[in-house]
Amino acid sequence: MTATVSIAGQDDLDAFREAVRDFLAARAPREHVRQVIAAGGVDSSATWTRAAREIGVQGLLIPETLGGAGAPPGVAAVAIGELGAALTVGPFLPTLVGSDALAASGQADAAAAIAAGEAKVALDFATLKAPIAVERTGPSSVVLDAAALRVPDVLDADILLVGVTSESASGLAIIRTDDRAVAVKELRSIDLTRPVGRVAVNAATAPFVQDGGDLLARAGDLAALLLASEQIGIIDRVLRDDVAYLLDREAFGRKAGSFQAVKHQLAQIYCHWEQAVALHDHALAVFERPAERTHAVDALQCFVAPAAVTATTVGLRLLGGIGFTWEHDAHLYFRRARADESMLENIHVRRSRLAGSLGLRTPVSGDDA
Known part of the structure; x- marks a missing residue:
């Protein structure tokens, strides 16, 4: 139940x-x-x-x-x-x-x-923005042939969702990972807590759900929103763990957390968390309004992805020698933040799209920006 x-x-x-x-x-x-x-x-x-x-x-x-x-x-x-x-x-x-x-x-x-x-579901996030060309075999089925899909969490999934497009429509292909036409190979990943697999699909016939106008876009934006939730959770945990350690650890006869240089770095992480939460709250507030949604999640990801990397990097260093050991969890958070930064759409693409939506000039190759 x-x-x-x-x-x-x-x-x-x-x-x-x-x-x-x-x-x-x-x-x-x-x-x-x-x-x-x-x-x-x-x-x-x-x-x-x-x-x-x-x-x-x-x-x-x-x-x-x-x-x-x-x-x-x-x-x-x-x-x-x-x-x-x-x-x-x-x-x-x-x-x-x-x-x-x-x-x-x-x-x-x-x-x-x-x-x-x-x-359990795995999702090829890249195909939400760049659907794979397929052949329709009926109103609700397609034949998918793809050689090298790189998909997080697919090793543990029962269903794989892939963005697809044909001459008549775009949508999602629903693929069973135990299908004989599907082969999954584990890839090495910087993130030890989110395994990644390479998926090869050899002419698999799969159910197809058509995009009625917002299916793929909403899925991509929801992924960006929830990934930001994860990244904010990571920033929060790193800050809490570091503060607890630095209030207990002594150096030169003082609590390590009492040194001004340490306080400034903790304050930087906290400010990043506050800003990320504000952007996240705004994205949630407009999420059911498609015209504003993508703009909001682009702004959110443009900030929170590098903020999580910065927080986990600074957080690791503030722990001193213990932070660089395999036994401490700091490197696991750093790895997750790094992997999250590149899991969805490239942040430079998001920045360019965001700048365009605001009417700002975006530099191109060869420009003196």
Whole structure:
């Protein structure tokens, strides 16, 4: 049975945040994350199904009629923020993005399976902006032939969603990863907590859901929004961990956190967090308005992606020698932030699009900017 999530106001949202945090502390603490990494990066424990049954994460964006919570994106953002702060292993982010698209396009069986914790989704994010050309074999099926899709979380997924286009329409192809026409090979990744695979699809016939005008764009923007939630969660956790350590550690007869140079660097991380939260709140406020949504998530990602890298870099250095050891978790957060920075659309493309939408001149090759 899937957990029911009911959010009526800020108090409920804060209570849900605490519930997710408590669940992760009990079911997927950082010691568990280390064990998953040592076992190859795929979590084979019951964390996934427990998350569906106890706190209903996977079904947050799925309508109640299909077994989900029917919650707005802001609730999913809270969950992803906590999952990111805990470095939880599992395809939660692509599953939430995919569940939103599948439910909106009438894929009731797939949506219900996701809400129940019985299906995991991987998403080829690159194809949301650059769909792969396919041949339509009917109103709701395509033949997909792709040699080298690079997909995060695909090693642990049951369903792979790929943006596709034909002469008549664009949309999503729904591919079963256990299909004989699908081959997945693990790739090395800087992020030890989010495995990446190369997917080869050899003329697979797959169900197809047509983009009615906003399917692919909304999925891409939702991915950017939720990834920012994760990045903000990482900044928050790094700051909290560093402050706790520096208030305990002594150097030259003083608490290490009392030195002005240390305080300034912690303040920089905090300012980045505050700015990121403000941009995130704005993106949430306009998310259901497509004309403003992409602009808002572009601005959000342009800031938060490098901010998370800066926070994890500075945070690691502030820990001194212990931060550079394999045993400390600082490098895991640094790795996640680095991988997140390049997981979706190139930040320079976002900056160019954002500048264009504001009527600003964007430099091109050869310009003296």
